[in-house]
Amino acid sequence: MKKKVLLLLGPNLNLVGIREKGVYGEETAADVEREVVEYAESLGFSCDVYQSNHEGDLVDKIQAARTEYDGVVLNAGALTHYSYALRDAIAAVSVPFIETHMSNIYAREEFRHKSVISPVCAGQISGFGKHSYFLGLEALKYLMK
Numbered sequence: 001m002k003k004k005v006l007l008l009l010g011p012n013l014n015l016v017g018i019r020e021k022g023v024y025g026e027e028t029a030a031d032v033e034r035e036v037v038e039y040a041e042s043l044g045f046s047c048d049v050y051q052s053n054h055e056g057d058l059v060d061k062i063q064a065a066r067t068e069y070d071g072v073v074l075n076a077g078a079l080t081h082y083s084y085a086l087r088d089a090i091a092a093v094s095v096p097f098i099e100t101h102m103s104n105i106y107a108r109e110e111f112r113h114k115s116v117i118s119p120v121c122a123g124q125i126s127g128f129g130k131h132s133y134f135l136g137l138e139a140l141k142y143l144m145k
Helices: 029-042 055-068 077-081 084-091 131-143
Strands: 003-009 045-051 071-075 097-101 123-126
Touching (some): 003 029, 003 131, 029 045, 029 131, 045 131, 055 084
Parallel strands (some): 003 071, 097 123
């Protein structure tokens, strides 16, 4: 049976391809999501994608992950830097989470240099555009051997 993974995307990531093209690129969010699902399938995963601009919806999806998914690739967007609610939800779930960012958060504004979710994730990948998600899937494959 295929392992089931989730690409979980936070606020404003639905605007990839529209906002800050120099940071996030010109491909649309839908194009990136489709490529991630195809890549996940090539690794033997079944992959769902969920995006929300609402912190509580993301907390609900993280909590549901404990019974619905074998692993999660998470780009929490700006919530990465201050959402203790997301941090606590991740800590309560036993499946591996890979924190990802399309941009290099350490080469951006100072407030983006701190992640409150990193300590409860298996690892962090940033700065490789959409390929950060592919690398996150590779990390899950490694962790779920």
